Amino acid sequence: MLTAKQHELLQFIQQRLEATGISPSFEEMKDALDLRSKSGVHRLISALEERQFIRRLPNRARALEVLRQPENTTRPAVANDVTPARPARTTPEPANDVIEVPLHGRIAAGLPIEALEDSRSLPVPAALLGAGEHYALEVSGDSMVEAGILDGDYALVKRTDSARDGEIVVALIRGEEATLKYLWREKGGMVRLDPANSAYDPQLYPAGDVLVQGKLAGLLRRYN
Structure with a gap:
């Protein structure tokens, strides 16, 4: 009943x-x-x-x-x-919802900058997101252009504290600055953060200085 x-x-x-x-x-x-x-x-x-x-x-x-x-x-x-149930009129198949995800300031795709927190949100088509908790960051810089990530894009990030080598992650450095880079673990307890732009050099840090805060799940781009 x-x-x-x-x-x-x-x-x-x-x-x-x-x-x-x-x-x-x-x-x-x-x-x-x-x-x-x-x-x-x-x-x-x-x-x-x-x-x-x-x-x-x-x-x-x-x-x-x-x-x-x-x-x-x-x-x-x-x-x-x-x-x-009475069949619906000839209409499109139900479309995806839009989900509001938190928008946490700007993240560097060049040199690390401080990740700013604010209370804004970003509407995102649900089809772009898989399972799990997500947030968005506005990309600042050009060091990931060869991966198709441009200045002004919105990076859609799945919140996680672990990632495999070669994945694009949001890395928090020394608890103060965040950057978007490829993650690689080096011998000797070092972590290498690689850009996707030949004009930039990789960044090396002790593993204890780098905290993974998420993995890239998708991108949104606004055309003006």
């Missing part, structure tokens, strides 16, 4: 899909159901998914498909009292 809120959410999702072909965002669902937080939406979505009223579309973050509806809306629904 669906609860009143589960039924209300199912109807809202179906109506939005029929009207636009795009599943509503969690924020829109929260507002439509007058919930206090998105965690309530997550619980309702999970319950509907477990009962096979909806499914999450693979490789499309937060995109939903309605599989079936209760037979009528004037009495409580029961598990076996269902009919296939």
Whole structure:
């Protein structure tokens, strides 16, 4: 049996899909159901998914498909009292949501500069991000141009404290300065941070001076 809120959410999702072909965002669902937080939406979505009223579309973050509806809306629904959902009009497949990720200042792609923290956020298509926690940094400098990372780009970073040799990482140096570079571990307890620009030299530091704060997951570029 669906609860009143589960039924209300199912109807809202179906109506939005029929009207636009795009599943509503969690924020829109929260507002439509007058919930206090998105965690309530997550619980309702999970319950509907477990009962096979909806499914999450693979490789499309937060995109939903309605599989079936209760037979009528004037009495409580029961598990076996269902009919296939009315097919939506010919509309595009639900599109990816946009996720707001924290934007933490500027990061050097040349010489290390201090990483600035602020309270801004950056809207990012969910398809660009995989699992895990992410943040964004604005690139400053040209030392990674041969890797296709340009001054003014936004680096999308997966938060992690570990990385393999050869990966592009955000490295915090001596707890004060951050830089975007290829990571290599050298013999003798040294870490080498390599640029992707032949005009720049690699940077060598004792391993204890370098802290990995994330790995490059993607890029956003604004064309003016």
